[in-house]
Amino acid sequence: MPTMGYLHEGHLELIKRAAADNDEVIVSIFVNPLQFAPGEDYQTYPRDLERDARLAEEAGASLIFNPSPETMYPPGFATTVHVGGPLTERWEGERRPGHFDGVATVVTKLFNIVNPDRAYFGEKDYQQLQVVRRLAADLNLGVEIVPVPIVREPDGLARSSRNIYLTAEERPKATVLYRSLLAIREAAGRGEDPEAALLAGRAVLAEVPEFVPDYLAVVDPETLEPVKRWVPGARAIVAGRFPTVRLIDNMEVWDR
Ligand code: AMP
Secondary structure: OEEOOOOOHHHHHHHHHHHHHOOOOEEEEOOOHHHOOOOOOOOOOOOOHHHHHHHHHHHOOOEEEOOOHHHHOOOOOOOOOOOOOHHHHOOHHHHOOOHHHHHHHHHHHHHHHHOOOEEEEEHHHHHHHHHHHHHHHHOOOOOEEEEEOOOEOOOOOEOOHHHHHOOOOHHHHOOHHHHHHHHHHHHHHOOOOHHHHHHHHHHHHOOOOOOEEEEEEEEOOOOOOEOOOOOOOOEEEEEEEOOOOEEEEEEEOOOO
16 A cells, blocks of 8 residues: 555555455555655655554554655666556646656555555545556556545545645635535436536536636546546546645546
8 A cells, every 4th residue: 555644544444445355464655756746745745654653553554664765766766657648648647747657656666565466546546546557457567456435524525634734714615626526426417418517516616716726527437538428437526726735536426
């Protein structure tokens, strides 16, 4: 289970699933500099190794791997793993240059170091999950990628290490991502097509002017290409910025 630490209920759910299905669970805690674009929060990303170690162990981890950046990327390090095609160019790939190269490179290294049978990834980072699936299949990594549903706060906000950046005023408004996704799913249930459903989602986002959307889209669940008609498992994806933090979320809006 690759993580960047500052563990919350979402991470712990992954660990618990992994512990239920496997003899040993190795959790990596590594804030990976390669996957942060210039100007992002690499330096200030929250870190608390002692707390993480306790929580991970309680959830069923047998070993924590917490390498230093110098161990992972010693002087002379020069290799990048690049997943090509539209899957990495859109959405997060467009807003975070180099992000998926950083993810693909570190995940490949972690798989080679740990040699796991299975690796657990949250649907919270839905595009990342699809990129890692592509990577594992294309390079015959021999690791089964297991998706885990999003764990949310009681009010619907997807759990994230970055939620602590939200101010007291922003925190209740941060449910706007979840509510926009729900509006799309409800519109789909009423028989509206994806375009009309998106309008319903956009109307919800417009209620919170502090939130500046990067994108809101209805996409194919594997390719992440926008869809004009409902397909099984269609996903709504959303991302955007509050003054203090960038948030992402997604939801299945059409049954498989
Ligand atoms: P991170 O530490 O943010 O890199 O996340 C490590 C793993 O935990 C990734 O596979 C994430 O998708 C997953 N994860 C993070 N937040 C959640 C959540 N709220 N629900 C489910 N999985 C999550």
